[in-house]
Amino acid sequence: MADCKEYFQAARRYLAQAKESQRDNILKAADMIGTAMTAGGIVQLVGFGHDMEFSMELGYRAGGLMPFHRFAAQDLPMKGLISPEQYHAADFTSHLEYMKLLWDVYNVNDADLFLVACADGSHPFAVQVAKMAKESGHKVIAVVSAKQMAAAAPRHPSGFQLTAFADLVLDTGTDAPDTLIELTPGLKLCQAETLTGNVIAQMLTAEMYRWFVDKGLECPVLLSANVAGADAHNRAISDKYLGRWNA
Amino acid sequence: MNEISMDVFYDKLCELTDTLYDKEHENIAKAAQLCAQAIADGGVIHVFGSGHSVGFGMEMSGRPGSLVPVHHINTDDFVLHGMVTLADFKNPDDIFERRPHVADKLYALYDVRPADVFIVISNSGINGVGIDMAITARNNGHKVIVITSWQHTSTEASRHPSGKHLYEFGDVVIDNCGPKGDALLETGRPEKVCSVSSITGAFIAQSLNLEIAQILTAMGRPVPVLWDSTVDGYQAHNEELLEQYKGRI
Numbered sequence: 001m002a003d004c005k006e007y008f009q010a011a012r013r014y015l016a017q018a019k020e021s022q023r024d025n026i027l028k029a030a031d032m033i034g035t036a037m038t039a040g041g042i043v044q045l046v047g048f049g050h051d052m053e054f055s056m057e058l059g060y061r062a063g064g065l066m067p068f069h070r071f072a073a074q075d076l077p078m079k080g081l082i083s084p085e086q087y088h089a090a091d092f093t094s095h096l097e098y099m100k101l102l103w104d105v106y107n108v109n110d111a112d113l114f115l116v117a118c119a120d121g122s123h124p125f126a127v128q129v130a131k132m133a134k135e136s137g138h139k140v141i142a143v144v145s146a147k148q149m150a151a152a153a154p155r156h157p158s159g160f161q162l163t164a165f166a167d168l169v170l171d172t173g174t175d176a177p178d179t180l181i182e183l184t185p186g187l188k189l190c191q192a193e194t195l196t197g198n199v200i201a202q203m204l205t206a207e208m209y210r211w212f213v214d215k216g217l218e219c220p221v222l223l224s225a226n227v228a229g230a231d232a233h234n235r236a237i238s239d240k241y242l243g244r245w246n247a
Numbered sequence: 248m249n250e251i252s253m254d255v256f257y258d259k260l261c262e263l264t265d266t267l268y269d270k271e272h273e274n275i276a277k278a279a280q281l282c283a284q285a286i287a288d289g290g291v292i293h294v295f296g297s298g299h300s301v302g303f304g305m306e307m308s309g310r311p312g313s314l315v316p317v318h319h320i321n322t323d324d325f326v327l328h329g330m331v332t333l334a335d336f337k338n339p340d341d342i343f344e345r346r347p348h349v350a351d352k353l354y355a356l357y358d359v360r361p362a363d364v365f366i367v368i369s370n371s372g373i374n375g376v377g378i379d380m381a382i383t384a385r386n387n388g389h390k391v392i393v394i395t396s397w398q399h400t401s402t403e404a405s406r407h408p409s410g411k412h413l414y415e416f417g418d419v420v421i422d423n424c425g426p427k428g429d430a431l432l433e434t435g436r437p438e439k440v441c442s443v444s445s446i447t448g449a450f451i452a453q454s455l456n457l458e459i460a461q462i463l464t465a466m467g468r469p470v471p472v473l474w475d476s477t478v479d480g481y482q483a484h485n486e487e488l489l490e491q492y493k494g495r496i
Contacts, residue, residue: 002276002461004454008268011450012261019257026253050310053302056445061299063430063442078326078333177475179312181457186478187470189312189457194302195449199260202441203253206432209440210251221438224428226371226403233437235339246337 007190010180014192015199017173022200025170029141030207032168033113036139038217041111042067042241044138046129047118048093053194054117054143057201060245062224064205066237069245071102071129079105096157099128107247113139118162119178119193121149127156130165142166143197151176172196249435256441259431267424267447275451278392278419279458281364285390286459287468290362291316291495295380297344300368302445303394306452308496311475314456315488318496322376324356325349343376345406350379358495359387366392366455370429370444372400372413379407381416393417394451396444399427423447 033043045055045068052072059070077087081101086092114133118126121144133140142162146169154161163169174196179188212219220237223230238245249255282292294304294317304319322343325331330352336343343349365384369377372395381391393414400412414420425431425447430439460470471488474481489496 002279002458002465004272004275004458005268007454007457008264008450011453012264015257015260019253023253050305053305053445056299056302057442061442062428063432063438063440074323074327078323084327177311177477179475183457183460183464183470186474187460187464187472188475188478189460189472190453191310191312194306195446195453198446198449199257202260202431202443202446203256205441206251206253206256209434213248213251219438221440223438224430226399226428227437 006181011192011195014174014196018196018200019203021173022170025168026200026204026207028168029170029204030211032139032141033208034211036111036113037065037067039111041109041113042069042244044069044071044106044108044112044114044133046071046114046116046126048073048123048125050194051117051119051123051126054197054201057198058115058205060222062222064222065208066220066222067241067245069106069247071106073125075102081105093124096124096128099125099132103129103132105247107244109244110137113141115141115143116162117143117197119145119148119172119174120152121161121163122152122155124156127158127160127162127165130162131158131160134165140166141168141170143170143172143200145174145176145178145193146171148174148176148178170200172200249433251432251434251440256432260443260446263424263431263443263447264450267450270424271421274419274421275454276458278421279455279462281390281392281419282455283459283462283466285362285364286314286316286463286471287466288362290360290364291318291492292364292366293318293320293357293359294366294368295320295377296368297322297374297376299445300370300448303368303448303452306449307456311473313473314459315471315473316492316496318357320353320357322353324353328356344374347375347379347408350376351383354380354383360495361388364390364392366394367413368394368448369413370396370399370423370425371403373403373405373407375407378405378409378411378413378416381413385416390418391416393420394423394448395420396425396427396429397422398425402427421451423451
């Protein structure tokens with residue numbers, strides 16, 4: 001009979017390890033983000049391929065903070081910045097100039113902080129955006145798997161990996177390769193990276209909330225649509241960042 | 248005011264994942280059985296979730312350790328195929344995922360074959376696009392697996408013209424066991440914080456992945472999974488699999 005207990009158990013080990021090993025970094029990240037937000041900044045979420053799941057975990061979501069915006073590769077064709085053919089081209093990720101196109105259309109503000117997720121720390125776009133952010137004076141927080149990054153060859157032409165441009169690094173602690181369960185010899189299944197990243201994102205959300213409350217500040221939380229008055233509340237806290245959060 | 252911290256979240260999450268396993272592991276096994284049979288019959292698994300539920304399809308596909316016959320349906324395809332404009336797609340006054348009768352158009356974009364099975368994910372289970380996708384799949388003879396929050400969907404009226412909820416169209420229904428509104432922590436104020444549906448979704452997606460492989464192995468069938476770079480011959484193996492399902496995933 002099929003059973004998923006082995007996955008639940010394996011996953012929980014990664015989550016426990018992330019909670020204990022990343023506590024200080026999560027608290028530091030909450031402080032950096034709270035500081036940026038109270039100075040009028042929003043957090044630019046950056047993640048490509050599967051690393052986009054980390055951005056999605058924090059971007060415009062009920063129960064989450066409002067001042068986030070996602071750098072999303074699909075905006076390149078969706079916004080007509082490149083053609084669908086260019087988007088699907090084999091050498092797509094080597095076109096670092098595409099990140100400048102996105103940056104320019106996204107209305108990035110000087111006060112913004114960058115939160116860049118990249119499991120192996122080597123995606124050329126992720127490294128490029130972090131580099132651009134760092135060089136223009138923004139704070140950068142990286143989310144990587146230190147083990148996967150150590151096992152990966154740099155793919156950015158600078159030869160650098162993501163953490164070279166980061167002020168703070170959160171480590172998901174997942175293994176390289178990130179395949180958890182060997183069913184039969186050579187048949188390896190399941191990953192922990194997204195799950196661990198998403199749990200880190202929600203632990204960070206809890207600590208960001210506490211950061212605001214402890215200072216006596218109103219925390220800009222999006223309400224679920226089923227709460228009375230949610231639409232009006234959400235529009236009101238979003239309108240402060242109109243043209244930035246939804247760029 | 249309730250205390251909110253990473254530890255409070257973590258402890259609540261652990262309780263929730265225990266509940267999810269205890270309450271739903273049999274439904275997950277039933278869903279895995281439908282998916283494994285589809286793959287054994289040459290079919291693929293189409294995964295559809297709009298909004299934040301898009302992550303479920305991403306979680307089930309595209310990495311070493313993932314099954315290859317998984318097609319992740321993305322509502323962005325509406326824009327990328329020129330079916331709606333980006334402005335219309337993002338219109339805040341007419342939220343796209345709440346509209347009825349758009350899913351059948353999306354369905355028609357893809358190479359869907361008789362053995363295929365569908366997984367439709369929606370936390371609330373009340374929005375037009377997910378319900379229409381489930382109806383269209385059923386009308387075309389496909390099995391449908393629904394993933395939803397029972398606490399949410401059972402306490403909120405449907406926005407679909409039929410008045411029905413997504414779970415009513417599922418051959419198997421998996422309750423993600425998450426709270427209404429998706430945020431796990433009560434703050435003692437109107438807002439709740441820390442959404443959990445993508446986390447529970449990842450547990451369910453990965454569990455399906457594992458169990459489908461277990462069932463195919465027990466059937467003596469090959470398991471079409473992407474190998475990681477530590478396995479000899481992984482590149483040729485992966486390329487061959489991707490070629491086998493080309494145009495369908």
